[in-house]
Amino acid sequence: MLKVDMLKSGMLRSGLAIASIVLLAIGPAKAARCGGDFNSFVASMTSEAQAAGISPNVTSAALGGLTQDAGVLAFDRRQRYTFNKSFEQYVSTRVGSGRINAGRAMLHRHAALLSRIEQQFGVPRQILVAIWGLESDFGKGDIGKLQVVRTLATLAHDCRRSELFQGELLAALKIVQRGDLPLRDLIGAYAGEIGQTQFLPSSYIKYGVDFDGDGRIDLRHSVADVLASTANLLHTNGFQMGQPYGEGTANFEAMREWNRALIYRKTIGYFADRLIGQ
Numbered sequence: 001m002l003k004v005d006m007l008k009s010g011m012l013r014s015g016l017a018i019a020s021i022v023l024l025a026i027g028p029a030k031a032a033r034c035g036g037d038f039n040s041f042v043a044s045m046t047s048e049a050q051a052a053g054i055s056p057n058v059t060s061a062a063l064g065g066l067t068q069d070a071g072v073l074a075f076d077r078r079q080r081y082t083f084n085k086s087f088e089q090y091v092s093t094r095v096g097s098g099r100i101n102a103g104r105a106m107l108h109r110h111a112a113l114l115s116r117i118e119q120q121f122g123v124p125r126q127i128l129v130a131i132w133g134l135e136s137d138f139g140k141g142d143i144g145k146l147q148v149v150r151t152l153a154t155l156a157h158d159c160r161r162s163e164l165f166q167g168e169l170l171a172a173l174k175i176v177q178r179g180d181l182p183l184r185d186l187i188g189a190y191a192g193e194i195g196q197t198q199f200l201p202s203s204y205i206k207y208g209v210d211f212d213g214d215g216r217i218d219l220r221h222s223v224a225d226v227l228a229s230t231a232n233l234l235h236t237n238g239f240q241m242g243q244p245y246g247e248g249t250a251n252f253e254a255m256r257e258w259n260r261a262l263i264y265r266k267t268i269g270y271f272a273d274r275l276i277g278q
């Protein structure tokens with residue numbers, strides 16, 4: 001269900017754009033050399049991670065004995081980063097009566113939580129629930145089954161976007177180190193996206209919010225953290241409560257950090273409007 005393309009890869013569209021910033025923030029300036037022997041590459045990344053403050057215990061557990069995932073490479077290389085469907089064709093496959101009804105049920109079930117999020121972040125509940133529904137069918141869909149560290153190490157070793165994915169790998173290790181998710185639960189999709197709204201690790205670090213107050217940011221299991229973190233991303237990028245969000249508006253542009261594809265952002269707005277009966 002979750003494919004690594006510009007329309008369905010949760011945070012891939014924005015996370016890759018800020019991965020280099022994360023690399024500068026939590027890692028050394030010089031990236032490990034890509035290609036060549038994979039074990040040597042992992043050893044180099046281990047040194048870089050420790051220089052960035054990741055503990056030897058975490059690097060040993062996460063990177064020790066790591067192997068490449070050929071399936072991840074094959075999947076990544078056959079992706080196409082263009083989209084040739086019209087908005088009408090696309091939205092008809094993503095927003096049907098069943099998903100609208102399920103979204104309305106989520107609005108009712110989580111009304112109090114969504115009110116708190118609206119008050120703190122200024123992002124309307126229907127936008128958040130629409131994104132949640134599109135990305136993971138409100139947490140019930142496939143949010144990935146791959147080991148994030150292995151996935152990212154595989155992509156970082158590949159020389160096409162090595163520096164970006166090295167930044168993501170360091171961010172993933174930081175997620176483990178600070179206790180947000182244990183290594184065994186650091187599971188995601190084909191580009192390392194994590195959780196119910198598919199955050200890349202760099203976005204997890206940059207925008208993640210502990211909204212349920214348990215002392216950690218859990219975007220796999222905590223609905224409160226998932227929705228608040230999604231709202232935080234939009235708020236940080238200029239989304240304003242009470243303003244229109246259709247194509248051509250400032251809020252539509254703010255959603256570009258969520259997904260750069262115009263059709264996907266139009267789909268978010270269309271779904272959001274249907275959730276509130278417009």
